[in-house]
Amino acid sequence: MKCHALYADDPITPQTHCLIYAVPIHFSDPSTCMGCGTCQRKCPLKLPVAGLIKAAKHGTLVPIKIQKACIRCNACGYFCKAGIDTMRYIISQ
Ligand code: SF4
Ligand code: SF4
Structure with a gap:
């Protein structure tokens, strides 16, 4: 089964199995970051997650690259x- 966000002009078809109404997610506060670096140690790509979260505290956006x-994979958040x-x-900016 696949899931995706539904937009007002998306068709509802017989293949539509389920509709869920939800409010936008409010991300937890990056100011609670302790700077432990676990997120980027767990990242299989070794992306600089901790630095990006630290930068997010100051409103800096994550580079497109x-x-x-x-x-x-969400290992960082887990x-x-x-x-x-x-x-x-990382992915929503
Ligand atoms: S965002 Fe990364 S560095 Fe900050 S507390 Fe979480 S695991 Fe540690
Ligand atoms: S979700 Fe987190 S751990 Fe996984 S690749 Fe992206 S930044 Fe790295």
Whole structure:
């Protein structure tokens, strides 16, 4: 089964199995980052996640090159002890 965000002009077809209404996700606060570096140690691509989260505190956007490189495995966020949704910061800007 595949999932994707539904937009107002998307067709509803017999192949549509489920519709879920949800509000946009509010990412956890990057200011809670402790700078431990676990996120980038766990990243299989060794992307500089900790530095990007630190930069996010100051409103700096993630470079497109990094966004495209991320394979969206969520290892960074899974291991973050501060509970920051790091992957969302990486891919959503
Ligand atoms: S794992 Fe979480 S707390 Fe540690 S550096 Fe990465 S974002 Fe910050
Ligand atoms: S989601 Fe992206 S940044 Fe996070 S661990 Fe996976 S590849 Fe690295």
